[in-house]
Amino acid sequence: MRIIPSIRSLLFAFVMLAISAASFAQIGVSISVGPPALPVYEQPPVPAQGYLWTPGYWAYSDGGYFFVPGTWVMAPQPGFLWTPGYWGWGGGGFAFNEGYWGPQVGFYGGINYGFGYGGEGYQGGRWNNGQFEYNRSVNNVNVTNIHNTYNTTVINNTTVNRVSYNGGEGGITARPTAQDEAAANEKHIGPVAAQTQHVAAARANPEQRASANQGKPPVAATSKPGEFTGSGAVAAKEAGAPYKATESKAAENKATESKATENKAAENKAAESKATENKAAENKAAESKATENKAAENKAAESKATDNKAAENKAAENKAAENKAAENKAAESKATENKAAENKAAESKATENQAAENKAAASAAKPENKPRPQIAKAPVPKPENATHAKAAPQKATARPENTPRPAASAEKPESKPSPGTAKASTPKPQNTTHAKAAPKTAAPSPEKPKPVAAARPQNAPHPQAQAHPEAAPRTQAAVHPESAPKPAKEEARPEERR
Numbered sequence: 001m002r003i004i005p006s007i008r009s010l011l012f013a014f015v016m017l018a019i020s021a022a023s024f025a026q027i028g029v030s031i032s033v034g035p036p037a038l039p040v041y042e043q044p045p046v047p048a049q050g051y052l053w054t055p056g057y058w059a060y061s062d063g064g065y066f067f068v069p070g071t072w073v074m075a076p077q078p079g080f081l082w083t084p085g086y087w088g089w090g091g092g093g094f095a096f097n098e099g100y101w102g103p104q105v106g107f108y109g110g111i112n113y114g115f116g117y118g119g120e121g122y123q124g125g126r127w128n129n130g131q132f133e134y135n136r137s138v139n140n141v142n143v144t145n146i147h148n149t150y151n152t153t154v155i156n157n158t159t160v161n162r163v164s165y166n167g168g169e170g171g172i173t174a175r176p177t178a179q180d181e182a183a184a185n186e187k188h189i190g191p192v193a194a195q196t197q198h199v200a201a202a203r204a205n206p207e208q209r210a211s212a213n214q215g216k217p218p219v220a221a222t223s224k225p226g227e228f229t230g231s232g233a234v235a236a237k238e239a240g241a242p243y244k245a246t247e248s249k250a251a252e253n254k255a256t257e258s259k260a261t262e263n264k265a266a267e268n269k270a271a272e273s274k275a276t277e278n279k280a281a282e283n284k285a286a287e288s289k290a291t292e293n294k295a296a297e298n299k300a301a302e303s304k305a306t307d308n309k310a311a312e313n314k315a316a317e318n319k320a321a322e323n324k325a326a327e328n329k330a331a332e333s334k335a336t337e338n339k340a341a342e343n344k345a346a347e348s349k350a351t352e353n354q355a356a357e358n359k360a361a362a363s364a365a366k367p368e369n370k371p372r373p374q375i376a377k378a379p380v381p382k383p384e385n386a387t388h389a390k391a392a393p394q395k396a397t398a399r400p401e402n403t404p405r406p407a408a409s410a411e412k413p414e415s416k417p418s419p420g421t422a423k424a425s426t427p428k429p430q431n432t433t434h435a436k437a438a439p440k441t442a443a444p445s446p447e448k449p450k451p452v453a454a455a456r457p458q459n460a461p462h463p464q465a466q467a468h469p470e471a472a473p474r475t476q477a478a479v480h481p482e483s484a485p486k487p488a489k490e491e492a493r494p495e496e497r498r
Helices: 003-017 178-184 193-204 245-365 386-398 406-411 419-425 469-479 486-497
Strands: 051-054 057-061 064-068 070-074 081-083 086-090 093-097 100-102 125-128 131-135
Touching: 051 081, 057 193, 064 193, 070 193
Parallel strands: none
Antiparallel strands: 051 070, 057 064, 081 100, 086 093, 125 131
């Protein structure tokens, strides 16, 4: 698979370039066989003011050890110095401790990298008022171009050898001092980008591998990072020690095992990543599907709610219209009934008013039949002389109308004859003795008068009988029901006279 080499290279790059900001980091690769000895090479001249030397070292990749050439690197900031990385034994294998930039040079395994890095500290130069000064005794400096220089002889009290690792079989036995530990705890900066690119270029060059160059790399130093060709590239003069193929073979076997392990881990990691990606994709698809379903459900619910609302509104409008029509119809019916009732009431009222007016008119047209006042003394008997009766009308015509006396009528209550006595009041002109019987009924009848006898009009307008002078004593008989129609008999007398 093409992805495997890429993954391997990426993993090794992470292994080799992992850096800690707090202290120098230890690469998480454990190798049972230490790296080859450091090759012998010459340092290229300082390219410009401000560049510091970073010594070459053996690094490790899936193809085994390869050499990273020493080079001049611009310091990340004034006052900072470079502490080289180194291989150290621990935990049954060798691990690489990454180099770093800081105000002081820390522990770098006691490895004699040369050019000022004799195993402890740095004697290749110093910072002075923001300017770096180079020690010409250990550095290749062109004084024509570089003026900030000094010359101090470096006395190396340690045994000079080309061993490139600390600890383990045949390794350097140096341990960090208190000053080294203090330097390790100061502020650090890992390799700059130019250094990282420089390592990547060395790893990519197969000729830099120990298995290919037998410990004598074709490029041991460069004037600037990444310059593996041209006048700036310096080849190694010789290997630092005889190259041992067994060591190389063991390293290759170890590398093969490590590579297999790394490949397996990479495959597992790739499988896990793929599974994770697939799971994430499935989850995302499920979430998207759920979101779409939810959106569809919400939309359907909104549509349903809208339809229901529209139906409810329409039903409410129809109901309101029906109720309004029913109310209007009821109002019209009520108005019609009220109008009919008012008309009927008005007709009834008009009929009643008309009847009342007619009754009032009829009552007004009738003269008031007031009873004659009753005289206490006994009635004078009427003489039986016929000639006297005839002479009475003559006197009556000569006299004006005799109006009823108000005093007498006010004292006597109105007496109306009962229906039973109406028939008995028929005048009997021949019987003169009937008048004498009138005083027997002088008291008014207790019976309630009936309207039939009271409504007789012919008894009221007889002025002749009232004007008779001799009829005055008959007032007592007028109250009696039998003596009321006496004037009718007197009314017939003129006819007899004729």
